[in-house]
Amino acid sequence: MWKICLAVVLAALASPAFGQVKLGATLSTTGPAASLGIPERNTLQLLPKSIGGLSIEWIVLDDASDTTAARKNAEKLTSEDRVDAIVGSSTTPNSLAMIEVASGAQTPMISLGASARIVDPMDAQRRWVFKTPYHDSMIAETVARHMTATGVKTLAYIGFNDAYGEGWGTELQKAAERNGVSMSAWEKYNRTDTSVTAQVLKVMTSSPDAVLIGASGTPAVLPQVTLRERGYKGKIYQTSGVINNDFLRVGAKNVEGTLLPSGPVIVVEQLPDDHPAKASGLEYKKLYEGTYGPNSLSTFGANAYDAWLLLKSALPKAAAKAKPGTPEFRQALREEIERTANLPATHGVFNMSAQDHLGFAADSPAMITIRNGTWAFVKAGGS
């Protein structure tokens, strides 16, 4: 009993002196996008409970990878819990569905979805929306620049016959054209296919200098093995969708030398000391792997951590202007996030502006490769 009394007294004493900040998150911790949502939620659980005299309360909801649920969660967070900012959701469609809610409630929202459409075109609604994962066009650009730099003139694409494969193919085609690489073939296959020999033959008859496989997880191994079996000697690129240990297990020696774009955090220990993302990346790695074990790190969790870094720098400044929980505070918070400058994060350095609500430089994504069965740093950016 005395403990409760003490807590009540302390809370009464504490509230005027400090501020109570409520932060909401809706993440896809179940459903098809669970492999994104789970590390994101794990990351939020590790964050400090106070920052610069402000105590922080997180309300984390699951939207089951469902667009409608994401929107409902956002409505609940803004109208019932009256949070000061929303983090999420994990995917592009879910994030797009939340924009209207966030702007209607005048609450800053930091999305963890990849598409540039979440913050572009910048209009009255999207003023309230920020994001931390690279734009998918930026990653495609990184790959295309790496191709130009290493003398690739023609490129073939084998991708999933679904939204992932189509999205990557479209962005890649645009980026390749911008960089003077011509696309010689675009072949499709299904996740559960047992043979892609025909597609690989079609690709090889167009004799490309490089092949990019637009697939995620272990199904991305099959085209690469088939290419090797058929004696393809050119470069093989994969997308960032394959960064997990199962890909390395199933691919084994067949995926050695594969090139792929990634957030530098995956190879943070190998980054040069002057790399802007090294310090934050190491800090995050220590925090995450300290709790969840070695090699448990993923770039998705790092996206959530970057969202926290944005909030961490903006919250105290906003609290100096207004009291947490008020519309003025949310307004101030939005302005402070937009003013973020030279803030090192795990994926690069944030430099936000009224027009740019991602804030990473175009050369932030790193090129990595697979060497001796593990990820190895090649270089930052594609330039």
Added chain:
Amino acid sequence: MNTDIVLILAQDGLVNAAVYALAAIAIVLVYAVTRIVFVPQGEFVAYGALTFAGLLSGVVPTTAWLMLGGAIAICVIDVWKAYRGGVTSKAIVKSLAGIFYALAVVFVAWRFAPGGMSQVLAIPLTLAIMIPLGPQIYRLAFEPLAGASVLMLLIVATAVHFVMVGVGLLAFGAEGSRNPPVADFSMTLGPVLVTAQSIWVIVASLAAIVALWLFFGLTLRGRALRAVAVNRVGAKLVGIRGKHAGRLTFALAAGIGTTCGILISPVTTIYYDTGFLIGLKGFVAAIIGGLASYPLAAAGALLVGILESYSSFWASAYKEVIVFTLIIPVLLCRSLRGIHFEEE
């Protein structure tokens, strides 16, 4: 498109066709004896491959525990039936023997799997784990409604398929597995790269077709199974037990599916849900065989495999559409030419 490509595509189609042929003859077999359109046949392929992969990498596969669970469930049902006066003590002795068998298999897996097994041991153990799953599924899902209509059995088979896919996801996880080849040998015949594994797949498939054909044509047991298929009641009158026919059939189907899984797991990556498409293509082949003829179903599988291979080359985005559209002209042709039997 030059002759090299024509040949390579034909070879690729042939290997896939062998896999579909195994699925097709199992579907024909199950349908011929029990009138069940066995939708989950492909799941045996995926389960078999992933069980094999688990044993090779040193894990006791979840399917072993599933098999033990199935044996216990059946024993509980038998005891309940005996209590109600339905079965004799002989059935209970049998189901207890089933539990002992399952325990023995689990023990062998638990004792020898950690650290990784050799393929020579893993292949029979995979079969020992997987084959009892077939009769168990039959006993739990289909035997209580053995006399039901084809449609009813199809609906139950579809439900079993969804259960098996869900259990597969829980048991093996979302990511796939790829096994090392049984024999690491390959040679080039002109433009075509022939691996020992692809020859294995084709030979095993042909052997299974011939064996089943002989079994049903020449042996007493095979003829008994056919008799059950033709007329359940009549067969019973001459002393053939329908239940046993069903259990034996499902054991054969599980064995064929598992063999198929072991054979193709070094050729491609297998996921918990890979089986469905293999089963579906096997089904198209079985339909071409009229769900009755093994050689015709094998020919159908050949057609499906080759068609898939060439359509992947010409229009990779539409290859599934092309393969599954094949069923329309086949059905049309069959319904125009065939003789119709009404469901009894």
